[in-house]
Every structure is written in structure tokens, then in C-alpha cells.
Amino acid sequence: MYRLALVIGFWLSFSALANSLQVVSELPKIDGKKDPFIATLAKHKFAQKYDFDNTFCEVPDVSYYVGYHHSGLYIAIETSDDSVRYHKRGFLYGDGFKVMVGPSTATSRAAEFIELAFSPTNINSDKPQEKYISSYNGDGRARKLSSLTQVAAGTTEHGTFFESLISWQDVYPYQPVFDGKLNLNIYFAKGLTSLNGERVTKGFSIVHDEGIWDEAIAYRLLRPFELEADTDSVKYHPNFKFNNRTQVTGNPISIKLASTAKRDEYSWGIKHKSGEFIQNTSVTWQKHDSATLQTVGLEPGVYQLELCLRNKCVINEFALLPEFDIEAETSQLLAKEALDNGLRNRLLFQLEGITSQILGLKPYEISGQLIDDILSLKTELSSLRSGKSISPHLTKPHRRAFRSRLDGSLQPYSIKLPENFDPEKKYPLMVFLHGSGIDDLSQLNASRSDGSFIEIAPSGRDKFYAYAYYQSEIDINEAIDDVSSHFLIDQHNIFISGFSMGGYGALLTYYRNPEKFSGVAVFAGHPNLANEWLGKADFPNFLKTDSLEKFRDKPVFIYHGEADPALDIKLMQQFSAKLESIGANVTTSFVPERGHVYQDTETHRRFSEWLQGNLAR
Structure with missing residues (x-):
């Protein structure tokens, strides 16, 4: 009975560790080499493997690590292969990987997600494709990642090593410090040699999800990783997010905080996206973990809100839309009988597009392009009203x-x-x-x-x-x-x-x-x-x-x-x-x-x- 209890206790602790997002206290150095802290992280085996009807001369061992640092999500993949194979689309054809992050759902299927693609390379011309967002909420449209997200690959005495630190700003709003867990999947593509000498791929993933390579599938399957118990590294870092990240100018924006410091320990500041500091920041506290940002006097645009605590600072962006009466503008366009039909259709289509974007905007989203589109269209419509030709x-x-x-x-x-x-x-x-x-x-x-x-x-x-x-x-x-x-x-x-x-x-x-x-x-x-x-x-x-x-x-x-x-x-x-x-x-x-x-x-x-x-x- 005692031995059985030991076995059960070991299994439960191993299971918890396998699903744990462990805290990394030191900032990872992303250079394709193993930092000492790797020894503190659980080493996982990929549950799913894919041959894609290929045959292989030899298949290496492949493992992965995941960790939480207050600056980002740490991902590392280790193989027993002796060389890195570079490819512009390494995340599909080897060597490279995808990371999918999204919300918790009842079915593990997420229609809202961020999919990041990494193809580490030593070829300068391929550097622009080394890292990017390959799909956002299923749209399949590539987006740039910030310089804060890094990726590298290298060789070790035991094989090859791939690692990335993914900035929480690049996967906003998915920050496990707010709800205690992070839902993710990792897919790794290893380039290998087939029995007849051709270059082929073998795939590895945490969760089976054909959407990884089938772009017609508009959801992703994710697995929850529970954030390790609170540590000072998590507790006293000034993490925050917006409950409504985009507002019309003049309306307040609510903020949720994850740290538990006293109010007078925080300092706030607003900057233009260009980096220009704005002096008159106005934040009203609601509770110990929530506040309201006043936006009266700010022009339409994208801004940065900086929160500092104990010499540590975090920046998140928010957006202010211009006021715009779409219904009135549409009615006026339809009433202009003498207007060129091609111009009318273009402007009506733009109005439809702006309406669709505003209605489809998630509470955590911002769109500088939407602001630019509204301002540009307002200028054109104003010119029409004043009798100017377009x-x-x-x-x-x-x-x-x-x-x-x-x-x-x-x-x-x-x-x-x-x-x-x-x-x-x-x-x-x-x-x-x-x-x-x-x-x-x-x-x-x-x-x-x-x-x-x-x-x-x-x-x-x-x-x-x-x-x-x-x-x-x-x-x-x-x-x-x-x-x-x-x-x-x-x-x-x-x-x-x-x-x-x-x-x-x-x-x-x-x-x-x-x-x-x-x-x-x-x-x-x-x-x-x-x-x-x-x-x-x-x-x-x-x-x-x-x-x-x-x-x-x-x-x-x-x-x-x-x-x-x-x-x-x-x-x-x-x-x-x-x-x-x-x-x-x-x-x-x-x-x-x-x-x-x-x-x-x-x-x-x-x-x-x-x-x-x-x-x-």
C-alpha cells in the first residue's frame, strides 16, 4: 500500500509538472545555446508525430521546454540531430516551428488565437521571414513581430537546440499571470533525409491539429499549461491589460492589473506611438487591481501606456478612434445623384468595410490602420461636401x-x-x-x-x-x-x-x-x-x-x-x-x-x- 501511494504520488507530481508553466527567474539569452536555467525546467516529449507518408534514414529524439518569464514566453526545442537545416519556410519543411496561443475554451478549440511562425536562419536574405505572426484569429494574414520577440538555433554537444522568447506584447492579451494558465500548442518540423535521398519532413506537436498546416481550418486546438505558484518575479512585476483596448476619443479605458503592490508604488505615463511623452496622464483607481484611464483631450491615434513599479516598466498600446457617423455619411453618399458611380461604389465599400471592422473589433484589439482609414475617408467625404473634386x-x-x-x-x-x-x-x-x-x-x-x-x-x-x-x-x-x-x-x-x-x-x-x-x-x-x-x-x-x-x-x-x-x-x-x-x-x-x-x-x-x-x- 505504501509503495502504491508512492507511485500514485509520483504520477500526480509528474502530471502536474508536465502541465506546468514554470517560472524562469533570469532573462533568457536567445542564442541557440542552453542556459543553465534549462536544468530547472521540465523536459517534455511531443505527444503527436507525423510522417506525412515519408520514410526516413534516421529519426532523432525531439523534446521541448516551456517557461514563464515576466518579459515573455520561453520556448525551447532540443533534438539529437547533429545539424540545423535552414529553410525559408522551416516551420513547414524543417527546421522550424510554430507556436499557437489562445484563450481557454470548453472544447480546447480556439477560434481566436495567435499563430507564430519561426524559421531560424543564418542566411541574411531570409532574415525577414525568420519570425512573424502567420495567422491572427484565423485570417492567415502575415504580421510582423516586434524586436522583443527573438529566435535562434544552434548545435550543442548533444545535438541541435532551437529557442525563442516571445514577448507578451506580441501575444496580447494572452498573459497567464491574469488567469493562472496559458493555452498553447507547439508544432516542430524537422528536415530529414528519406531512404531514397530526398529532403523530407517529420512533424511533432503537443496536440494533434491539422489546422497547423491546413490554412482552411479556422480554429486551433490548444492545451492548457498552469502557471507555477506565485513567486516574487511574478507578483511584483507591473503587468496590466486593458478591458477595452480601443475607444472613441474622449471615452475612458478600463485597466486590469496583475501585481499586488500599493497604489502609490505605481507610476503611469502616456506616449505617442512615436515615443513622444505626454505629460497629463490621468488614471483613476477603482480597486487594488483595476483602474480607469481618462482620454479627454487626446487626439485619435495609437498610444502607449507605460506602467512602472520598483524600477520595472511595462508598455501596452491602446487606440482612440475618431468620432464618425457612418449612417449619416452613407445616406449623403446615396443622395448625391450626380456623383461618378465608380467613386460612389468605392466610398460606399469603404464605409461598409469600416463598419465591419468596428463591429468585429475584439475588446483586446487595436487597429492603427482602421484609424487611418476613418480619417482618410472623413477627409474625402468632407471634400465632397465642400464641392471639391476627388x-x-x-x-x-x-x-x-x-x-x-x-x-x-x-x-x-x-x-x-x-x-x-x-x-x-x-x-x-x-x-x-x-x-x-x-x-x-x-x-x-x-x-x-x-x-x-x-x-x-x-x-x-x-x-x-x-x-x-x-x-x-x-x-x-x-x-x-x-x-x-x-x-x-x-x-x-x-x-x-x-x-x-x-x-x-x-x-x-x-x-x-x-x-x-x-x-x-x-x-x-x-x-x-x-x-x-x-x-x-x-x-x-x-x-x-x-x-x-x-x-x-x-x-x-x-x-x-x-x-x-x-x-x-x-x-x-x-x-x-x-x-x-x-x-x-x-x-x-x-x-x-x-x-x-x-x-x-x-x-x-x-x-x-x-x-x-x-x-x-
Whole structure:
């Protein structure tokens, strides 16, 4: 009985330790080397392992550590492999990892979460992709991490070591000091060698969650880690969060504190996001753990609230929105009968977008872009009211909208006009389709033609379905019709192109409307994506000859990286050969050592030459 009690006691203590978020009292040094405090943290084994139908010459041992420091979440992964394999998308193809953080839920499924991607690298050109937020509340839109979040990888006498200190500011509002736990998952991708010598990946995770690599899944599965019992490191650090992080100017913002010091021990200060200090900070205490920040006199914008305690300071941002009567502005726009219809639709779509953003804003969220959008739109609407004209010929990338004949809704597309745009001149048109998990926003920040085209990026009413369904075709065609009704478009020189999923979408759109387009360009695409993704075989497969006849004598440009781990280059090489066999005019750029990324400078130069060489004169 005594022995059984010992066993049960050991199991209970081990189980508690396995679920514990242990406190790290010293600031971790993130350099890919093991700090002495590692010996105090529990070493965990990943519960889930993934082969992805690969075979491996050898599989290393892989373990992980998690720890709480008042400045951030400490994550470390240790393997018995003797070398780090660097890859721009190491979090998917090795060596790299993802960390998912979110709220506690009854089912462990979190629709609200922050997903961080880490691909440690020693290649300077890959440094911008070394760390970033890869998805926020399921939107799949990349965001930068602050310099406070660090990542590194290195070798040790026992193998390889990956570590990161994730600033609590970067995963706001998920701070375990407030509710005693943190809900997270870690996925580690190890690059290995297969039995036939190919580079392959083996995956490891705490909790099984296909959403880690399937961007169409809009939730994440998380496991709770209980914060270790209070220590002075936690108790006397000035942690705080806002109960409502965004307010309209003039309204108060409530604050919750985690530390238990006396009121007169705290000092407060407000700064502009630029760092400029504002003197008249006004904080009213409610209870020992809550206070109210007064915002009267502050202009719209993003600010920093600094709280200091015993020479330790914490900064969190908050936002103040301008006052804006959306209903009144919408009514006035609709009443202006003489207003250009294209301008009206753009402004109405912006009003709809601002309304949607405000209604969808979570209590813990801020959006400097939303503030800028409101202020910019208020300026335009004020100009309209005063009788000033608004130019429809913005040369920087921006969004327009059309009233869709499909359902009467306002649908967006992005547009970029050439520099020195002349409204009396006719221009060729480049239609560019976005990849999976995103939309048209920011697609035209880089050049998609040679600078002499009007460029548009339709939304396509699609993020994950390879433009296979007809609402995507309708949206693309309506975007082309709308830009043609407001700008002088050379209808004999319209080209369709796209990246990744958009590459298949470009092929499919051309296939369904061959008379509309002068040529098609595929960047890092796939010739049979819809059938593979959607589990069907009734969409065009461009590896089959009967789907290629419409490409005869037509110019086709194909770019693909030979090291693309996402979409196999071999399929595009087969596609290219089949196109040539039926008489298409194919130009290819297959680039060694290049992954699933946009085209390189030399490919873009060749693409520009291809465009000019295939313009109808």
C-alpha cells in the first residue's frame, strides 16, 4: 500500500509538472545555446508525430521546454540531430516551428488565437521571414513581430537546440499571470533525409491539429499549461491589460492589473506611438487591481501606456478612434445623384468595410490602420461636401468596388495605375490572381507587369478553392468589366496571371474565357490543383491533352522554383512539355534553389520582355 501511494504520488507530481508553466527567474539569452536555467525546467516529449507518408534514414529524439518569464514566453526545442537545416519556410519543411496561443475554451478549440511562425536562419536574405505572426484569429494574414520577440538555433554537444522568447506584447492579451494558465500548442518540423535521398519532413506537436498546416481550418486546438505558484518575479512585476483596448476619443479605458503592490508604488505615463511623452496622464483607481484611464483631450491615434513599479516598466498600446457617423455619411453618399458611380461604389465599400471592422473589433484589439482609414475617408467625404473634386486616378495601389450582378453586393478588387497615368491614353491590362488563404489586398504592392499596364487583382470570392467554382469566374469578369468602364483598356491586350493557387486560377480563367485574354502566366502554380484540393475529378486537369487545345498558338509564361516544397516543379515541367507538344508558345523560367516564393529579378525581367513581345500592335 505504501509503495502504491508512492507511485500514485509520483504520477500526480509528474502530471502536474508536465502541465506546468514554470517560472524562469533570469532573462533568457536567445542564442541557440542552453542556459543553465534549462536544468530547472521540465523536459517534455511531443505527444503527436507525423510522417506525412515519408520514410526516413534516421529519426532523432525531439523534446521541448516551456517557461514563464515576466518579459515573455520561453520556448525551447532540443533534438539529437547533429545539424540545423535552414529553410525559408522551416516551420513547414524543417527546421522550424510554430507556436499557437489562445484563450481557454470548453472544447480546447480556439477560434481566436495567435499563430507564430519561426524559421531560424543564418542566411541574411531570409532574415525577414525568420519570425512573424502567420495567422491572427484565423485570417492567415502575415504580421510582423516586434524586436522583443527573438529566435535562434544552434548545435550543442548533444545535438541541435532551437529557442525563442516571445514577448507578451506580441501575444496580447494572452498573459497567464491574469488567469493562472496559458493555452498553447507547439508544432516542430524537422528536415530529414528519406531512404531514397530526398529532403523530407517529420512533424511533432503537443496536440494533434491539422489546422497547423491546413490554412482552411479556422480554429486551433490548444492545451492548457498552469502557471507555477506565485513567486516574487511574478507578483511584483507591473503587468496590466486593458478591458477595452480601443475607444472613441474622449471615452475612458478600463485597466486590469496583475501585481499586488500599493497604489502609490505605481507610476503611469502616456506616449505617442512615436515615443513622444505626454505629460497629463490621468488614471483613476477603482480597486487594488483595476483602474480607469481618462482620454479627454487626446487626439485619435495609437498610444502607449507605460506602467512602472520598483524600477520595472511595462508598455501596452491602446487606440482612440475618431468620432464618425457612418449612417449619416452613407445616406449623403446615396443622395448625391450626380456623383461618378465608380467613386460612389468605392466610398460606399469603404464605409461598409469600416463598419465591419468596428463591429468585429475584439475588446483586446487595436487597429492603427482602421484609424487611418476613418480619417482618410472623413477627409474625402468632407471634400465632397465642400464641392471639391476627388480624383479617380490614384496611382498608388488601392481598392475599388463594383455592384455585382450576381447578388447585388459591393465586391472589391485592387488596382494599380502606371506612373504618369494619362486618363486619355489606352492601356493594356494585367489581371493578377492571389494565392490561397489571402485576398487581393497588398497583391499589387509589387509590380505584376512591366509598369506600362493597368494592373488589377480581383478578390475572386475565394481563398481556398482554387477559383474552381463559377462565382470566382463571375467575380473576375465583373472586375475586368468595371475597370474597363472607368478606364481606357485595350481589349486586345488583356493578360491573366497568378501565383500558387492563383496560377491554377489563371489557367482555369483563361480556359473558360480564351477569347478575352492575350496570354496567361503561371507563377509557382499547379496544373491540377482544384481536383487535388477539392477531392473531385471534374475540373480541368491541364496535364490532360483534351484540356490544352485552347492554348494552341497562345503565349504562356511559366515560372517555378526547383526547390519549391509546396507545389512540385515536376508537374509544371510536364505541363510545359505538353503545352509545347500541342503548339502553345511557351516561355519558362525554372530557377534552381528557389522555393515557393515570388519570381526573382531575372525572371521578372524575362517576364517583362515576354509581355512586350506578345502585345497586339
